[in-house]
Amino acid sequence: MVDITVEFNSKVPIYIQIYEQIKDLAYSGKLKPGDSVPSSRALAGLLEINYHTVNQAYQALWKDGLLKMERGKRYVIAKGKPENEVYSEIEEEGREMINRALMVGLTEDEIMNLMKRILKGKNGGAGNHA
Amino acid sequence: MVDITVEFNSKVPIYIQIYEQIKDLAYSGKLKPGDSVPSSRALAGLLEINYHTVNQAYQALWKDGLLKMERGKRYVIAKGKPENEVYSEIEEEGREMINRALMVGLTEDEIMNLMKRILKGKNGGAGNHA
DNA sequence: AATAGTGTTCTATATGATATAGAACACGTG
DNA sequence: CACGTGTTCTATATCATATAGAACACTATT
Numbered sequence: 134m135v136d137i138t139v140e141f142n143s144k145v146p147i148y149i150q151i152y153e154q155i156k157d158l159a160y161s162g163k164l165k166p167g168d169s170v171p172s173s174r175a176l177a178g179l180l181e182i183n184y185h186t187v188n189q190a191y192q193a194l195w196k197d198g199l200l201k202m203e204r205g206k207r208y209v210i211a212k213g214k215p216e217n218e219v220y221s222e223i224e225e226e227g228r229e230m231i232n233r234a235l236m237v238g239l240t241e242d243e244i245m246n247l248m249k250r251i252l253k254g255k256n257g258g259a260g261n262h263a
Numbered sequence: 264m265v266d267i268t269v270e271f272n273s274k275v276p277i278y279i280q281i282y283e284q285i286k287d288l289a290y291s292g293k294l295k296p297g298d299s300v301p302s303s304r305a306l307a308g309l310l311e312i313n314y315h316t317v318n319q320a321y322q323a324l325w326k327d328g329l330l331k332m333e334r335g336k337r338y339v340i341a342k343g344k345p346e347n348e349v350y351s352e353i354e355e356e357g358r359e360m361i362n363r364a365l366m367v368g369l370t371e372d373e374i375m376n377l378m379k380r381i382l383k384g385k386n387g388g389a390g391n392h393a
Numbered sequence: 394a395a396t397a398g399t400g401t402t403c404t405a406t407a408t409g410a411t412a413t414a415g416a417a418c419a420c421g422t423g
Numbered sequence: 424c425a426c427g428t429g430t431t432c433t434a435t436a437t438c439a440t441a442t443a444g445a446a447c448a449c450t451a452t453t
Contacts, residue, residue, distance in 0.1 A: 146441085185443080206450065228381050
């Protein structure tokens with residue numbers, strides 16, 4: 134039903150991994166508003182983890198407004214692609230990256246070229262700039 | 264001597280905060296190779312934290328090769344601005360941001376425009392794209 | 394009505410990271 | 424020698440994470 138995996142060796146908590154993946158599934162449109170997510174016990178069984186851990190992820194998503202629920206029913210996707218919110222998050226990520234790049238002396242052109250190379254998919258690799 | 268501050272309410276561990284700030288000071292050139300960092304007890308006194316916590320940050324930086332030390336002496340900045348390493352980290356940050364942007368449907372042009380706006384310093388704010 | 398499947402709440406335990414604390418040690422410097 | 428380094432050791436306290444099981448209220452199905 135859903136494509137969620139978990140890395141046990143990761144430093145990222147399991148419930149955060151689930152949280153992020155469902156967020157991505159919803160924002161990318163693979164999960165649409167009205168779709169229900171697996172029950173905490175079901176997903177816990179698949180991932181071989183405790184259902185309380187799954188619920189921790191769901192409740193975090195509920196706090197974010199991404200999931201809604203009614204008693205006795207499963208959690209359901211509430212939002213689709215909230216452009217403004219995601220856009221703000223992406224912008225913040227970009228801002229942090231740029232701040233760091235400027236701090237170590239990269240020029241605006243170098244930063245823009247880096248972005249272009251990444252977008253092209255196949256770049257010459259890191260290490261041959263400036 | 265050095266400009267380091269700590270947020271006690273942050274979810275980021277104190278020793279990580281120190282770690283990041285010294286890294287930035289070294290990479291930005293405010294701390295040059297050969298400069299010594301404050302002694303763990305001295306910095307701990309200024310920040311009003313335990314000196315073991317400061318030492319934890321220093322040892323993490325030593326593992327990264329950014330600090331070097333000799334017995335009985337203070338930690339000393341080893342590297343200056345290791346372009347390739349920082350560049351790789353920045354590239355990785357950029358890659359993650361772009362992946363996320365593409366996932367939610369932003370086009371290449373929109374991403375490039377976002378970067379330009381951020382670089383210009385004063386952009387129209389988030390929320391008015393596409 | 395009975396059953397099964399939801400999420401919820403409660404108590405409990407175990408582990409690891411974080412942070413503090415103090416003592417003792419080895420080494421370099423003044 | 425005295426002082427300031429970092430280091431090592433043991434210890435404690437707290438918090439986040441994860442697991443565990445029981446009991447509950449509600450929904451949907453049979």
